[in-house]
Amino acid sequence: MNELEQRLDQLETKAAYQEDTVNQLNAIVIEQQQTIQQLKMVINALQTAVKSHADHIMSPSPSQDETPPHY
Numbered sequence: 001m002n003e004l005e006q007r008l009d010q011l012e013t014k015a016a017y018q019e020d021t022v023n024q025l026n027a028i029v030i031e032q033q034q035t036i037q038q039l040k041m042v043i044n045a046l047q048t049a050v051k052s053h054a055d056h057i058m059s060p061s062p063s064q065d066e067t068p069p070h071y
Contacts, residue, residue, distance in 0.1 A: 001009070
């Protein structure tokens, strides 16, 4: 092989490795995006639960507002 063919072969090898690396990184990004979506859903559910709990705590219960019947 002459020098030009060797250089071309090296470039093709590097390009193949880079393509593989890009594909691996793409798979990781897709997985991370799915994880982010799942975490967003969990956060939304937790926010709803906390708001519901806070609303329940903050609303006066009937037993606190009414005087007992024996008074």
